Amino acid sequence: MSNEIFVLVEHHAGAVTDVTHELLGKAAELGGPTVACLLGHGARGLADGLAADTVLSVDDPVLEHFVPEAYATVLASLIAPRDPRLVLIANTTVGMDLAGALSARTGRPLVAYCTELAFDGEATVATSQVYGGKLNAEVEVTGPVIASVVAGSFTAASGSPGAVQDVAAPDLSGVRTQFLARVAPDTSDVDITAEEILVSVGRGIGGEENIELAQEVAEALGATVSGSRPVTDAGWLAKTRQVGKSGRKVKPKLYLACGISGAPEHLEGMSDAELIIAINTDEKAPIFDVAHYGTTEDLFDVLPALTEALQGAIA
Amino acid sequence: MNIVVLLKQTVDLVEELELNDDGTDIEREYLSFKLNEWDEQALEEALLLKDAGAGSVTVIALDETDVDQSLYSALAKGADRAVKLTGDFEGGVSSHRRAAILAEHLQREPYDLVLIGVQTPEDLDGQAGVILAGRLGVPHVSVAIGVEPLDGGVKVSQEFGAGVVHELKVAGPAVIGVQAARQAPRYVPISRIRAAMQEGGIEEAPAPEVPAETGLKVRRMYAPESSSHAEMLSGGADAVAARIVEIIRERGILK
Ligand SMILES: Cc1cc2nc3c(=O)[nH]c(=O)nc-3n(C[C@H](O)[C@H](O)[C@H](O)COP(=O)(O)OP(=O)(O)OC[C@H]3O[C@@H](n4cnc5c(N)ncnc54)[C@H](O)[C@@H]3O)c2cc1C
Ligand SMILES: Nc1ncnc2c1ncn2[C@@H]1O[C@H](COP(=O)(O)O)[C@@H](O)[C@H]1O
Numbered sequence: 001m002s003n004e005i006f007v008l009v010e011h012h013a014g015a016v017t018d019v020t021h022e023l024l025g026k027a028a029e030l031g032g033p034t035v036a037c038l039l040g041h042g043a044r045g046l047a048d049g050l051a052a053d054t055v056l057s058v059d060d061p062v063l064e065h066f067v068p069e070a071y072a073t074v075l076a077s078l079i080a081p082r083d084p085r086l087v088l089i090a091n092t093t094v095g096m097d098l099a100g101a102l103s104a105r106t107g108r109p110l111v112a113y114c115t116e117l118a119f120d121g122e123a124t125v126a127t128s129q130v131y132g133g134k135l136n137a138e139v140e141v142t143g144p145v146i147a148s149v150v151a152g153s154f155t156a157a158s159g160s161p162g163a164v165q166d167v168a169a170p171d172l173s174g175v176r177t178q179f180l181a182r183v184a185p186d187t188s189d190v191d192i193t194a195e196e197i198l199v200s201v202g203r204g205i206g207g208e209e210n211i212e213l214a215q216e217v218a219e220a221l222g223a224t225v226s227g228s229r230p231v232t233d234a235g236w237l238a239k240t241r242q243v244g245k246s247g248r249k250v251k252p253k254l255y256l257a258c259g260i261s262g263a264p265e266h267l268e269g270m271s272d273a274e275l276i277i278a279i280n281t282d283e284k285a286p287i288f289d290v291a292h293y294g295t296t297e298d299l300f301d302v303l304p305a306l307t308e309a310l311q312g313a314i315a
Numbered sequence: 316m317n318i319v320v321l322l323k324q325t326v327d328l329v330e331e332l333e334l335n336d337d338g339t340d341i342e343r344e345y346l347s348f349k350l351n352e353w354d355e356q357a358l359e360e361a362l363l364l365k366d367a368g369a370g371s372v373t374v375i376a377l378d379e380t381d382v383d384q385s386l387y388s389a390l391a392k393g394a395d396r397a398v399k400l401t402g403d404f405e406g407g408v409s410s411h412r413r414a415a416i417l418a419e420h421l422q423r424e425p426y427d428l429v430l431i432g433v434q435t436p437e438d439l440d441g442q443a444g445v446i447l448a449g450r451l452g453v454p455h456v457s458v459a460i461g462v463e464p465l466d467g468g469v470k471v472s473q474e475f476g477a478g479v480v481h482e483l484k485v486a487g488p489a490v491i492g493v494q495a496a497r498q499a500p501r502y503v504p505i506s507r508i509r510a511a512m513q514e515g516g517i518e519e520a521p522a523p524e525v526p527a528e529t530g531l532k533v534r535r536m537y538a539p540e541s542s543s544h545a546e547m548l549s550g551g552a553d554a555v556a557a558r559i560v561e562i563i564r565e566r567g568i569l570k
Binding site: 128180277 | 326328329331332341352356410411414433434436437438439440441442444445446447448449450454455456457458468470472473474475476477478479480481482483484485486487489492494495498499529530531532533534535536537538539541543544545546547548549551552553555556557558559560562563564566568569
């Protein structure tokens, strides 16, 4: 095992993701040496903006788009000879495909949903969010380890690399996954990232027929209705209204969360809102840890009362 | 096409989660368990493929608490076969162990496509589907929001943040981690589930014994001590509503 800390560089549409810089920041804080793994085709230029001791750049036409199998094969081939003590991967769609694959391929333990990391002698101590953010687990691993890290956990580093090394891709002719197309986001609906007030509903709203309770509050406030993933998956609201990791990241002046538990994937999309007010009957719901104000009253009572109070206040 | 769907029973997060005596795991004894919500999406996607004539659906689960309920419900919804792998799963099963057992079992169960929920709330050591694919040596795609037949393989829609979707073509057997089916999971009346129960029809087989360590030692589990907590408003809906109006007016949000 070497002392190196590997970071997977995730980049989309020619830009390195914020969480990549956060991982580089943590890697440096842990003492490095930091090795950024930059995979792509014609993306080598991105190395200039990476605060790492070394960038390993692998360029191959197969890597032009994210092909899980190909990326896993290349990363495994980078890990094998250098045997890093820690491999950091963001817990994104890309990371969810790669971290487990590398654990299976290299036999290294994997800590998922990681939010904290420290070295304790030979051991790595990591904190993980489990049970939808209701519990943390502190785990200890001896020997080399992979961590998939929740975005927003660490402070980003900025800078430029010490050295950039080109590494030839391993044989990728056996890859059975092929990139077909990129489907751009739907822009026909309101852009919830541009809205100043969002009344956001979660599974607690119970059904499509109840959305109108939120709609009424929104109308009284001059706001827009958004929602959590289960609500858009069920078709109660359009996909364009989804807030969170796989939806939109929003930063409104007011975010009124109604019947939303506050799972880490939801919080990723709204915890920076200026004012968060949460209505949730479960006093242990993680949403209350990011909300400024909260209530455990039933949303079916609070929303109509709020509509009325707002109408009175404005009239 | 033989489509296999892997089902897991998981804790209902609406419940209060108690810790065991040494504070290293949840206390499972008195909790109620339900089908992992993403597995329900995986099952729906498989049933949509079956409805389109793409193949048959076999659901496979470890014998975890209340799993029969989920298996009969899958049969009632239209799955062709349900297989329960028996063994000692009382203390919970890590993703690495689950993947090892299922990989071994799938050596004997012909499959073209494996669908599994993209995650469960308990995946401390990673998601079982991708680890399974690694063990089987087959391609994997995570966070799928659509799987359709294409040229003897499948076309998978993989979701990234902010509404971006990639379409991938996967040839040959593969494991797909499903985030959401193309439509909301179908509803099945309780009477149909009862009828399925009456018919029986769950096949049982002993889970293969495979050594699989996570390499993780849990020092402690705890409810996050957040640095901040919401100021709680109470006193009934009307009082709360009035307070909310006051707060947003003070902040100049209400014009
Ligand atoms: C790869 C990936 C990406 C994801 N991306 C996103 C994303 O972008 N956005 C997102 O939201 N999720 C996302 N998720 C899903 C996320 O993990 C959670 O499942 C989801 O956020 C839960 O939504 P919820 O809070 O509405 O539902 P639940 O967790 O079921 O919470 C419902 C809440 O309503 C409360 N409630 C019930 N009845 C009432 C009542 N009458 N009054 C008041 N409160 C009530 C309950 O106490 C409960 O806390 C993603 C998951 C994965 C795996
Ligand atoms: N981890 C990654 N490393 C390198 N390239 C990636 C990674 N993730 C996504 N990409 C690619 O970045 C490009 C832009 O992505 P997108 O804008 O999402 O279409 C695509 O070619 C993706 O496949």
